[in-house]
Amino acid sequence: MSCDHCCSYPSSCITSVPVFKGMKEADLQLLQKVTRSSHFLKGEIIFREGERSETLFVVNEGLIKLTKMSAEGKEHIVRLLFPGDFFGLFSLLKSEKHYLNTEAIGGSPTLICYIEKKDFLKTMEDNADLSFRFLLTVNDRLYEADESVGFLSLMEVEQRLARALILFHDKLNARNGTFTLPITKKDLASYIGTTPESVSRKLLSFKSQKLITIDGRRKIQILELDQLKQMAEMN
Secondary structure, eight states: OEEESSOSOHHHHHHTSGGGTTOOHHHHHHHHHTOEEEEEOTTOEEEOTTOOOOEEEEEEESOEEEEEEOTTSOEEEEEEEOTTOEEOHHHHHHOOOOSSEEEEOOSSOEEEEEEEHHHHHHHHHTOHHHHHHHHHHHHHHHHHHHHHHHHHHHSOHHHHHHHHHHHHHHHTTOBTTEEEOSSOHHHHHHHHTSOHHHHHHHHHHHHHTTSEEEETTTEEEESOHHHHHHHTTOO
16 A cells, blocks of 8 residues: 555545535635545455544545455455445444455555545534535435345346446446446455356356347446346336
């Protein structure tokens, strides 16, 4: 990990997060001044379950996975974080231990921006609109968590895989429906609750149905986005 004394990307770090959009220029500039940044290589840990921190983290570039270990030592990916996503809010606001592991998994170095608790809370106190938007964001997170439970427990593997492909399509701003899988098949299997072998079989099934094309091991083009959405029950 490499750290910068002052964030080299203060504007993009802050403005990339939807909840910060619409802030007054003066407040935005104050927040940018206290924003720092660090680079993490693939496989580096930002924090581990059980650790404490008083920091709000923002993904500026790259990809992060949030994971939980089972009693048997099996890793399960709880969530993937893309540029613009933030994390660490629970530990920051409640001063409690992190309940997940956080690891950089992007192919290129992942850039994380961070804001210390005292600076973040002062900005919240001085900006009622920002505080309200954070409440809405937390509500959205709770909704996503509830939806994720149903996503894993009620849907078939092909439905869960279709949802994951649509997520990558949207988050990676796929051109002509084409993107490179940002994670390994092993991680994808962990994310949707199945095995790498099942992921490979279902991808080939999607290909035979002409829903997608596969170029090499990880380059995918979605040919029938609406059909995938119907399969994933997203319409």
